[in-house]
Amino acid sequence: MKLKLKPALTRRPREMVNKMASAVRRKVRRHPRSLKLKRKGPPEALLGLGRFVANPRRFGGFVSGPALATAITAAIDPAAGPVLELGPGTGVFTRALLARGVAETDLVLVELDPMLAGRLRSAFPQALVLCCKAGSITPDLLEGRRPAAVVSGLPLLNFPADEVERILAAAFAVSTPDAEFYQFTYGPRCPVRDHLKARLGLIARRTARVWRNVPPASVYCITRR
Ligand SMILES: C[S@@+](CC[C@H](N)C(=O)[O-])C[C@H]1O[C@@H](n2cnc3c(N)ncnc32)[C@H](O)[C@@H]1O
DSSP: OOOOOOHHHHHHHHHHHHHHHHHHHHHHHHOTTTOTHHHHOSOHHHHHHHHHHHOHHHHOSOOOOHHHHHHHHTTOOTTSOOEEEEOOTTTHHHHHHHHTTOOGGGEEEEOSOHHHHHHHHHHOTTSEEEOSOGGGOOTTTTTTOOOSEEEEOOOGGGSOHHHHHHHHHHHHHHSOTTOEEEEEESSSSOSSOHHHHHHHTEEEEEEEEESSSSSOEEEEEEEEO
16 A cells, blocks of 8 residues: 655644644653653654654554554564564564563664664664664674564555565575564555465464554464465
């Protein structure tokens, strides 16, 4: 799905973000102790909205809720080895991975937006944060880490087919042979088309339907055949 926002349509959300940011700043000035936002920056939803306005196609849409973060990380075995996260954005899934017991040193976070990548480096100093396209990762960039699982917050439905192919090929090339790739979607079926899965020798199964997310989402586990 291609999302083309005309200038007139993008102006409104930008104004909304500016208004909300001013309100937060006013509140912080009045209650600097109770709201520690001055030091930590804007809350996730506001930050996500700002990044969405800046680049709607790349950010995709909504910051995922805790139920989706739990569902997409539910089968990750913290003892299995490094975990590769694609498009971590504001770090919602990253925090769920840590809550599952994955060591911060075992996290490889690939985020294209330099501003978000910088925030991830500060929030998770022991993780390896790569600021590049997910489709361009190589074993060298991962500095010897071989992920046993991949968690993706990428809005794959917004991407052209050749980019989706590069992302999957690169993720499976740097991972262990039996690595599982977890992807969520708001769509009615797996966001990786059948012909592409066939070409790359992959299969997919739905592992969760998350109604308590805005909007409701599904999680797919993609593996080599
Ligand atoms: C919808 S956000 C997901 C954030 C978070 N995981 C969540 O679900 O709330 C998608 C993120 O993917 C990043 N992104 C988009 N295209 C990318 C690419 N090709 N490689 C790496 N990151 C990308 C965006 O900058 C954005 O932060």
